[in-house]
Structures are given as C-alpha cells and as structure tokens.
Amino acid sequence: MRIIVCAKHVADSTEVRYDEEKREIELRGLPTKISDYERNALEAAVVLKEAADDVEIDVLMVGGEPQLKTLKEAVAMGADTGYLVEGGWEDPFDPVRTARVLARAVEELEPADLIMCGLVSEDGYNGLTPAALAELLELPLVAPAVQLSPADDSLEAVLDLGDVLRTVRAPLPCVVAVDSSMNVPRLPTVLQVMKVKSDRIVKLGLSDLGLSAAALQESVAGVGLSETASGAVQRKGTVIEGTPEECAAALLAGLRDEGVL
Amino acid sequence: MAMRIVVSAAGADDLRRAAEAARGVTGDVRVEAVALSGGGAVLAPRAADVADVAAAVGGLADAVLEYEAGDGPLGGDVWAAALVAAAGQGADGSADAVFLVDSPEAREAAGRAAVTLDAAAASMCDVVGLDADGRLTAERAVYGGVANGKLVIDKRPAVCLLTAAKVEAAGGAPAPVEQRGPVEATTPAVEVVGDEPVEKTVDLAGARIVVSVGRGLAAADDVAVVESLRAALGAELGCSRPIAEDFKWLPKERLVGLTGTSVTADLYVAVGISGQVQHLTGIKGARIVAAINNDPRAPIVRNADYVVQGDLYKVVPALVAALGGDV
Numbered sequence: 315m316r317i318i319v320c321a322k323h324v325a326d327s328t329e330v331r332y333d334e335e336k337r338e339i340e341l342r343g344l345p346t347k348i349s350d351y352e353r354n355a356l357e358a359a360v361v362l363k364e365a366a367d368d369v370e371i372d373v374l375m376v377g378g379e380p381q382l383k384t385l386k387e388a389v390a391m392g393a394d395t396g397y398l399v400e401g402g403w404e405d406p407f408d409p410v411r412t413a414r415v416l417a418r419a420v421e422e423l424e425p426a427d428l429i430m431c432g433l434v435s436e437d438g439y440n441g442l443t444p445a446a447l448a449e450l451l452e453l454p455l456v457a458p459a460v461q462l463s464p465a466d467d468s469l470e471a472v473l474d475l476g477d478v479l480r481t482v483r484a485p486l487p488c489v490v491a492v493d494s495s496m497n498v499p500r501l502p503t504v505l506q507v508m509k510v511k512s513d514r515i516v517k518l519g520l521s522d523l524g525l526s527a528a529a530l531q532e533s534v535a536g537v538g539l540s541e542t543a544s545g546a547v548q549r550k551g552t553v554i555e556g557t558p559e560e561c562a563a564a565l566l567a568g569l570r571d572e573g574v575l
Numbered sequence: 576m577a578m579r580i581v582v583s584a585a586g587a588d589d590l591r592r593a594a595e596a597a598r599g600v601t602g603d604v605r606v607e608a609v610a611l612s613g614g615g616a617v618l619a620p621r622a623a624d625v626a627d628v629a630a631a632v633g634g635l636a637d638a639v640l641e642y643e644a645g646d647g648p649l650g651g652d653v654w655a656a657a658l659v660a661a662a663g664q665g666a667d668g669s670a671d672a673v674f675l676v677d678s679p680e681a682r683e684a685a686g687r688a689a690v691t692l693d694a695a696a697a698s699m700c701d702v703v704g705l706d707a708d709g710r711l712t713a714e715r716a717v718y719g720g721v722a723n724g725k726l727v728i729d730k731r732p733a734v735c736l737l738t739a740a741k742v743e744a745a746g747g748a749p750a751p752v753e754q755r756g757p758v759e760a761t762t763p764a765v766e767v768v769g770d771e772p773v774e775k776t777v778d779l780a781g782a783r784i785v786v787s788v789g790r791g792l793a794a795a796d797d798v799a800v801v802e803s804l805r806a807a808l809g810a811e812l813g814c815s816r817p818i819a820e821d822f823k824w825l826p827k828e829r830l831v832g833l834t835g836t837s838v839t840a841d842l843y844v845a846v847g848i849s850g851q852v853q854h855l856t857g858i859k860g861a862r863i864v865a866a867i868n869n870d871p872r873a874p875i876v877r878n879a880d881y882v883v884q885g886d887l888y889k890v891v892p893a894l895v896a897a898l899g900g901d902v
Contacts, residue, residue, distance in 0.1 A: 328851055332722045339722050406717075407726055410689050410696050437718060439833065440698035441677075442736070445651065445686020454765045455651065455683050470768065474827070475679050477775065481768040488765075494834065495820045495827055536695030536730030540712070542722040545852075547859050550880040558893035561883045565865060566897055568881050574784070574842040574863050575808075 315464060317359045317371045318426040319393065320416050320447070321352040323384040324437045332544045339542060346380065348388050350499075351432025355492040357499035358462060359430055360392035370394050372423060376415050386510040390502035394514070397423065401520045401527055406438035408537045411530060413446035418523040420451060427486045428469065433458045433493050444491035454484045457491035581640075581661045582674045583609040583654070583684075587631035589676035591742045594635035597674050600703050600711070607670075608636040608750065609661045611654060611758075613644040625752055634747020643757040651683025652760035658688040660758055662732055672711060672733045674703070685736045695730040700737045711735075719833055720856025777828045779836040782811035784844070785861070787831050789815035789854075791847020791868065791887050795824045801846050804891050807900030813838070815848045832857035847887045850875025867891065 325344040333340045348356070356373065363369035371393040375385045378400050389396040399419050405411060420429055429451070431444040448455035460479070461472035464486075473480045474493050520527060554564045569575045578601055582593035590608060597606045610628040629639045642657040662670040673688060675681040677698070689696035700713040711733050717724040728735075779785060786808060788801040805812045812829055819830040831838055833853040843861035847868060848854060855878050858864060866879035867887050876882050883890050 327719050327853070330718045330721050330852070339718055407697070407724075408695075409686070409698070410694075413686070413690070434834070438698070439716075439719065440696075440736075441682045442686040442689065442696050442698055445683040446690050446696070447686075448683075448762065449655070449687040449690040452762050454763050455687075456765060457683065458679055473679070474773075477773055479771040479773055481770075482765045483768055484765045485763050488763075495823075498821050536733075537697055537726055537728050539717065539724045540727045542717065542724045545716055545718075545720045545722045545856070545859075546878065547855075549864055549878055551877065552881050553876075554881060554883045555885075558885060558889040559897070561885055561890055562893035562897040565881055565883055565894065569842060569863065569865065572842075572863050572880075 315362070315366065315369045315428070316424065316426045317362065317369065317428045317430060318374055318420055318423060319352070319356045319359050319371060319388075319430045320374050320443075321356060321385075321388045322349040322432075322435045322437070323347075323375060323377050323381040324349045324435065327436045332542070332546070334544055337542060346384055348384055349432060349436040351434050351436060351492070351494050353391075353432070353499040354494045354496055355430040355432045355490075356388060356391050356393065357497045358459075358492045359428070360500070361497065362462065362464060363392060372397060372426070374416060374419055374423070375399070376412065382515065385515060387502055387507050389510045389514055390506040391500060396510075396515045397518055398515065399518050399520065399523065405537075406435070407440075407539055409438065409440040409442040410446050413443045413450055414530065415520075415523070415525065416443070416447055417450035418525055419518060420447070422518070422523050425487070428464070429453070429487065429489045431489065431491050433491045444489055448489040451489065454488040455491070456482060456484050456488055458493035459490050460493045460496050462490065578604045578671045579607065580604055580672045580674055581607050581609055581658060581670045582636065583658060584676040585678050585680060587627070588742065589678070589739060590628065590631050591635060591745050592740050593674040593676050593737060594632045594745070595742050596703055596737055597672070598635055600672070601705050606636045607661060608632045608639045609657050610639050610641045611644045611649055611657050612641055613646060613649075626749065629749035629752050631745065632750050633745030634750070635745045636750040639750045639752045640755050641752055642755050645757060645759060650760070650765060651680040652687060652762055652764070653758060654680060654684035655687035655691065656758040656760055658684055659691045660755065662688070662692055669732060671731050672703070672735060674735050674737055676737050676739055681736060685734050689734040692732055692734070694732045694734045695728045696734045696736075697726050697728060698736040700735045701740075703735055703737075716856055719852045720859070721852050773828070775828065777811060779811055779813050779829065779831060779838055782838065782840055784808050784810035784842045785813045785831065785838050785840045786810045786844045786846065787813035787815065787848060788818060788825075788846045789848030790817045792818070792824070795822065797888075798824055800888065800891050803895045803900060804844070804846070807895045807898040808844070810844070815851075815854050845875050845879065846891060848875055849873040850878055
C-alpha cells in the first residue's frame with residue numbers, strides 16, 4: 315500500500331501575535347513546524363505502516379527552502395520519502411489553489427492508495443483542501459476519520475459527524491481527512507531528524523508538474539486578506555490574590571456584582 | 576442586475592442562517608435554497624419533507640430548488656452536484672455565490688463545488704458583504720482567532736462556508752418549490768456500513784454558566800474536583816483541547832474552542848486552562864470570563880475579567896465551600 319500524506323509548514327500558532335500598532339499579524343521570525351492537524355494524518359499513516367509489511371509513505375509539502383527543515387521533521391516521524399514542491403506557495407486563505415498544486419503533484423508521483431490530509435491546517439482552518447483535492451483527483455473523500463482499517467482494495471473508516479459515528483467503506487484510492495482526536499502524534503528526536511539523508515528528500519519544481527506560478531495566479535487567484543483587527547476581546551483583568559478562602563470570597567463577590575451568579 | 580445566491584445547509588436553523596446571510600449581502604438579491612430528496616432522506620433539513628425546507632426558509636428565500644439524489648446515501652459528493660447544478664442554472668446566468676453553513680458534509684460539498692464551478696472559496700465566514708467596488712467581502716477569524724480579518728473575494732462565483740449562528744424563525748409564506756430533476760455524484764461512492772448515534776448530553780453552546788477544565792489538572796480522577804464546582808454553580812462542564820483529545824479525560828462534545836463548541840455563556844470559568852488562541856476564540860461570546868491559574872504568564876490571565884492566581888486544588892474547593900456545596 316502506498317500512502318501520500320499532504321503536510322503543511324506553518325508558523326507555530328501558539329506564537330502568532332497581532333501587532334496593534336502596525337495593524338498586522340506578526341509572523342516574521344516565529345518558530346515553524348508541521349501543522350498540528352497534518353501531524354495527526356502522518357501519525358495515522360505511520361501506524362498503518364507499523365501494522366503491515368508493505369506500506370510506503372511519502373510526505374508532500376508545498377513551499378521552498380524554509381520548508382526543508384519541516385519536511386525532514388515530517389519524514390523523521392516515519393515516512394520513506396519527502397517531496398517538496400518548490401515555488402508552489404501556499405496561501406492560508408486560498409485552499410483551492412493549494413489543492414490544485416497538491417493534486418498535480420499527487421498525479422505526478424507514483425499512484426497512491428491513500429492520500430491523507432489533516433482535517434484543517436493550523437493557519438487557515440479552512441477545512442476545504444481535502445475535499446477540493448478529492449474533486450480534482452476524482453476520488454471519494456473519507457472525512458473526518460477517527461479510525462482507519464484498510465483492506466486489499468477498500469478502506470473501512472469511522473467518521474465523527476458530531477451527532478453520529480458513521481462506519482463507511484470507500485474504494486481505493488481515496489482521500490482521507492484525519493480528525494485530530496484519532497491519535498497523539500509522536501515527536502521525532504533531533505537525532506532522528508538529522509538522520510534523514512538528503513536522498514530521501516526530492517524537490518519538484520512547478521514546471522515539473524506542468525504548472526506555472528503565473529498561470530496559478532491567473533486561474534485561481536480570488537481570495538485575499540485585505541485588512542485585520544485584533545481578535546482579542548477586551549476584558550477587565552482584575553487579579554485576585556490571597557488565601558484560597560479570600561480568593562473565593564472576592565471572586566464570588568465580583569461575579570455577584572456582575573450579575574452573572 | 577440582481578445578485579443570485581444559492582444557499583443550502585443540513586438543518587433548518589443552519590438553512591435560515593445561510594439565507595439570512597445571503598439577504599444581508601445587498602438589498603437586491605435573489606436567494607435560492609437547494610434541497611435534496613431521495614435516499615430515504617431530504618438534506619436541508621435532513622430527514623424532512625421538501626415542504627419543511629420551504630417553510631423553514633419562508634420569505635428569506637425566493638425559491639426552493641429540489642434535486643433528486645437517487646437511492647444512494649446522501650453525502651457531500653451528491654450535495655456538491657446539486658450545488659453545481661443550482662449555481663449554473665439561473666434565469667440570470669450563473670450564481671454570484673453559494674452559501675453553506677459549516678459541517679463535515681458541507682465542507683465536502685463546498686470544496687468539490689468550488690473546484691467544479693472554478694469558484695473562489697472562503698471558510699469561517701461570519702459576515703459576507705460587498706465592498707465599494709462591488710466585490711464580495713467576508714469577515715472571519717484568522718490564525719485561530721489572533722485577529723479578525725476581512726477577505727476580499729475578487730472572483731465569481733464565490734463558495735462561502737459560514738460559521739453557525741443563531742437566527743430567528745423565518746416569517747412569511749413558504750418559498751415556492753421548483754423541481755429540478757436528478758443529480759448524481761461524479762466520483763466513486765462511499766458506502767455507509769452503519770451508524771452509531773452519539774448520545775448528546777451536553778448543551779455547551781446554550782449554557783448560561785460553563786466551568787471548563789484544562790491541563791492544570793494532574794489526573795483523570797481529578798475531574799471530580801472541577802465537577803463539584805460545576806454542580807455548585809449549576810453549570811455545564813467544558814474542557815480544553817488536551818483534556819478531550821490528548822488525554823481523553825472528557826468526551827469531545829465538551830471541548831470548547833475553535834475545533835469544538837463556541838460558548839455564549841454569561842459566565843465562563845476557566846480552571847487550569849492556559850488559554851491558547853484556539854481556546855480563546857471559543858469563549859469570545861462569553862460575557863464574563865473568570866480564570867483560576869497558578870501561572871501569571873498564561874495567556875488566559877490577559878483574557879479574563881477576574882483572575883484568581885493560585886492552586887486550583889485549593890481555590891476550587893474553597894469556592895465550592897463558599898457556594899455551600901459539597902467539596
């Protein structure tokens with residue numbers, strides 16, 4: 315079985331801040347990593363690989379030089395080869411464009427049985443890329459998956475649809491979006507990341523995929539972020555200190571004054 | 576020329592939310608609601624008659640377009656086919672936008688329809704409007720809620736996935752139903768093997784007081800400590816992501832935040848929750864936020880109205896005692 319995991323390089327979302335003065339989201343100089351939700355997808359793939367003899371995992375990432383470190387981390391989690399599509403930049407607010415680049419790369423690589431994604435990405439939270447990818451590849455979509463049991467030519471999966479846990483069976487190949495509750499991803503050690511030799515990383519140019527940046531811009535440009543404002547809600551920030559009993563009394567007095575008790 | 580917006584959703588409330596959002600874009604708009612029949616169920620609202628769809632949207636929609644989905648399971652793939660058909664077939668040409676309300680099936684329908692319609696796609700839209708140049712704009716939380724952003728969508732049609740929101744019952748006579756014939760998915764079908772209903776015991780979104788617990792808790796058994804405060808306040812119990820997804824000490828239906836439920840409570844009590852932005856996004860709708868935390872640098876401290884700096888294992892029992900409850 316061959317699995318392609320689509321993984322995204324993002325700024326660590328716990329470090330992202332809004333700069334009130336510049337009125338912009340401060341992303342420069344932040345630590346970067348594999349998007350949390352794609353880490354769940356990769357973990358799910360590695361678990362399948364550990365359970366069977368003949369599973370091969372490729373990680374597919376879009377970007378450039380800064381993404382190489384992240385791609386190596388992804389490969390170190392237990393994949394065989396990492397593919398980096400250079401120049402196919404990702405825009406957090408244009409999931410369809412991202413899906414078009416990923417779809418061309420998936421078609422260019424050797425045929426896969428499973429194409430796995432996170433349910434959303436840690437920056438855009440759009441949740442549309444897996445479906446757009448499935449449509450572009452003319453494949454079924456299995457989402458949001460919380461359990462996977464592959465057979466010879468099909469995949470049985472349990473989907474968490476909120477009010478119902480639905481067991482489905484999809485023919486292979488198919489696109490799977492993994493729910494983050496499926497697993498707790500392993501963290502590769504520094505040594506494991508260092509051990510990922512450069513021959514396990516393959517760079518693909520947009521032209522290798524029959525794409526051009528200009529054509530991509532032309533064909534799907536359409537969504538852009540124009541202005542931002544802080545997302546924080548102004549709160550009072552009253553700090554209460556003292557013994558537990560004093561704190562309890564002061565807090566309850568404050569909440570009664572607010573009329574919420 | 577009037578704008579034409581196609582709306583659809585998997586339940587009556589969400590359908591009204593989509594239709595109302597479409598009405599709000601501009602005064603001169605034709606709103607058409609898509610319903611799917613067949614497969615033993617009607618999508619939008621699910622498992623209801625198409626007449627119920629027409630009544631649910633009432634005067635908010637100008638028409639209900641009914642598509643027959645055949646006998647197979649109704650999934651996002653078939654739904655996408657109906658949206659594509661509806662967006663493409665209008666008296667005034669193709670639609671300007673397709674509005675859906677977020678759900679797993681709606682994401683599949685939106686992603687697939689956006690590709691087939693060669694449309695722009697935007698998610699997490701709170702409000703959709705028009706700018707001075709007549710371009711569609713969408714207000715949404717970005718980077719997990721660090722900022723609120725305005726997207727400019729310089730392409731038609733636009734497929735917009737809306738956040739859920741409470742809307743009033745629609746007034747007016749039921750929208751007229753137009754039969755539009757069969758649609759089918761263009762990709763191989765996903766077979767439904769079986770459904771296991773998830774028992775819903777929690778109404779986090781509607782609760783007046785929510786007590787939530789986070790990573791500050793040392794062990795699964797200690798949920799009881801916070802449960803005693805929940806009981807004393809007559810509150811609903813919530814939690815942060817590590818508790819529901821990493822440790823699985825509480826079911827996912829209790830998860831508050833971006834990937835869980837957004838609360839609208841009068842009072843939200845965050846116990847041992849550091850306050851990552853994804854969690855803060857889920858509590859923006861709370862009127863008063865109280866936090867109990869021993870880390871003065873935790874983000875929740877800057878995002879709460881009342882902050883008790885202390886050990887939750889001491890402060891929570893003291894609160895329960897002061898409320899006259901059982902510690």
